[in-house]
Amino acid sequence: MDKIIVRGGNKLNGTVKVEGAKNAVLPVIAASLLASNGKSIIRDVPALSDVYTINEVLRYLNAEVTFENNTVHIDASSELTEEAPFEYVRKMRASVLVMGSLLARLGRARVALPGGCAIGSRPIDQHLKGFEAMGAVVKVGNGFIDAQVSGRLKGAKIYLDIPSVGATENIMMAATLAEGTTIIENCAKEPEIVDLANYLTEMGAIVKGAGTETIRIEGVESLHGADHTIIPDRIEAGTFITAAAITGGNVYVKGAVPEHISSLIAKLEEMGVTFIEEKDGLRVIGPEKLKAVDIKTMPYPGFPTDMQAQVMALLLRAQGTSMITETVFENRFMHVEEFRRMNADIKIEGRSVIINGPSNLQGAEVGATDLRAGAALIIAGLAADGITKVTELKHIDRGYVNFHGKLAALGADIERITEEEQVEETILVSKIAANMK
Ligand SMILES: CC(=O)N[C@H]1[C@@H](OP(=O)(O)OP(=O)(O)OC[C@H]2O[C@@H](n3ccc(=O)[nH]c3=O)[C@H](O)[C@@H]2O)O[C@H](CO)[C@@H](O)[C@@H]1O
Numbered sequence: 001m002d003k004i005i006v007r008g009g010n011k012l013n014g015t016v017k018v019e020g021a022k023n024a025v026l027p028v029i030a031a032s033l034l035a036s037n038g039k040s041i042i043r044d045v046p047a048l049s050d051v052y053t054i055n056e057v058l059r060y061l062n063a064e065v066t067f068e069n070n071t072v073h074i075d076a077s078s079e080l081t082e083e084a085p086f087e088y089v090r091k092m093r094a095s096v097l098v099m100g101s102l103l104a105r106l107g108r109a110r111v112a113l114p115g116g117c118a119i120g121s122r123p124i125d126q127h128l129k130g131f132e133a134m135g136a137v138v139k140v141g142n143g144f145i146d147a148q149v150s151g152r153l154k155g156a157k158i159y160l161d162i163p164s165v166g167a168t169e170n171i172m173m174a175a176t177l178a179e180g181t182t183i184i185e186n187c188a189k190e191p192e193i194v195d196l197a198n199y200l201t202e203m204g205a206i207v208k209g210a211g212t213e214t215i216r217i218e219g220v221e222s223l224h225g226a227d228h229t230i231i232p233d234r235i236e237a238g239t240f241i242t243a244a245a246i247t248g249g250n251v252y253v254k255g256a257v258p259e260h261i262s263s264l265i266a267k268l269e270e271m272g273v274t275f276i277e278e279k280d281g282l283r284v285i286g287p288e289k290l291k292a293v294d295i296k297t298m299p300y301p302g303f304p305t306d307m308q309a310q311v312m313a314l315l316l317r318a319q320g321t322s323m324i325t326e327t328v329f330e331n332r333f334m335h336v337e338e339f340r341r342m343n344a345d346i347k348i349e350g351r352s353v354i355i356n357g358p359s360n361l362q363g364a365e366v367g368a369t370d371l372r373a374g375a376a377l378i379i380a381g382l383a384a385d386g387i388t389k390v391t392e393l394k395h396i397d398r399g400y401v402n403f404h405g406k407l408a409a410l411g412a413d414i415e416r417i418t419e420e421e422q423v424e425e426t427i428l429v430s431k432i433a434a435n436m437k
């Protein structure tokens with residue numbers, strides 16, 4: 001098992017470039033299945049394990065996919081198959097996003113039930129409610145969701161009980177080839193929804209209102225491949241901003257789009273962090289001392305749940321008492337116990353976490369309990385005394401390209417060691433010990 005090893009204490013300085021957004025590219029690749037003619041070219045695609053997984057899903061479904069130099073080429077014009085098996089959905093829940101495209105294109109889709117994960121039970125009832133409203137018959141059994149429609153899906157008015165990102169995306173994709181008009185109310189407004197709508201439009205779909213709480217889609221007969229560039233990853237940008245801030249550093253985050261992270265910027269400014277908008281990005285300057293604040297996660301444009309763990313790391317170093325309330329996911333506090341291993345004064349009260357800062361963070365061996373928790377533990381390690389070793393890196397690899405390398409380039413004392421290197425190190429240490437006897 002690989003480990004990331006951080007020695008805390010260095011201030012971050014320099015420039016870091018943000019990759020294309022994981023949460024935009026996954027639905028965009030899934031949407032490529034809608035193109036019955038022509039090839040799609042998707043640019044600025046990050047080399048993440050989640051991207052390799054969704055590409056594998058598409059290949060399994062009989063699309064031709066290549067991925068080189070941050071560009072994915074997709075040809076989905078051959079006859080597709082309808083089943084996404086558990087081995088993919090287990091690796092990555094977002095595999096469920098192929099369902100809308102398959103149902104629209106083939107009139108049927110069979111996708112393994114995603115189940116829960118480390119951050120909560122994550123049901124997909126709103127996705128299925130949308131498909132049913134469009135005329136699909138949905139059955140759940142033997143670990144699969146089967147959806148079928150005779151003829152084409154029919155446009156419908158769908159009110160989401162929760163502004164679910166995935167449900168909005170899945171229903172948008174399904175609606176592009178439906179007969180008539182679909183209106184999705186109380187939908188998600190994330191920048192990734194707008195990116196998907198832009199891609200669908202480039203493919204020949206008629207989508208209006210993305211980025212607002214009502215999206216209207218006029219179904220068309222068919223869609224074609226398109227050439228699309230993915231938006232920058234606002235969560236990766238926010239993660240580097242938080243890392244710079246905790247070290248009192250000065251970092252230019254190239255590619256950060258301030259409007260996509262305005263809630264994060266506002267909270268960090270309250271904490272004493274300075275931001276300067278520069279051409280093509282954002283400079284962040286960490287203060288000598290951070291101030292405590294209260295934060296509540298909300299759907300966009302509220303404070304993103306995907307930044308909750310990283311900002312929790314920052315608040316551990318703030319003067320005074322802070323409270324973070326998680327309203328999006330029911331169980332996204334697994335990192336709290338790991339922070340405690342690093343001497344954090346922190347406790348969970350229901351859906352909130354109370355932080356008594358500043359904690360004198362100490363390096364420890366900790367496990368990445370999920371993707372953002374992993375990043376957060378490394379951020380805490382940057383400000384801790386001594387050595388922090390982070391394991392379970394498969395989570396981090398889902399969402400960050402060369403995370404340790406980018407931090408090292410900014411001046412962090414950080415390295416990633418492979419399992420083989422750890423074995424060699426153990427052998428070396430025992431040889432030295434034997435020689436000393
Ligand atoms: C690949 C991707 O884009 N992932 C993002 C997406 O996940 P994802 O699309 O899974 O998140 P959702 O917006 O759907 O989920 C938000 C909340 O709604 C609940 N829910 C969702 C659907 C449903 O049918 N029923 C239901 O109850 C979920 O359990 C969760 O509590 O948005 C989340 C919220 O911003 C982010 O944290 C994830 O990084």
Ligand SMILES: C=C(OP(=O)(O)O)C(=O)O
Nearest residue numbers: 023093094306371372399
């Ligand atoms: C929760 C996340 O992703 P996913 O929905 O893919 O699990 C995330 O990106 O923080």
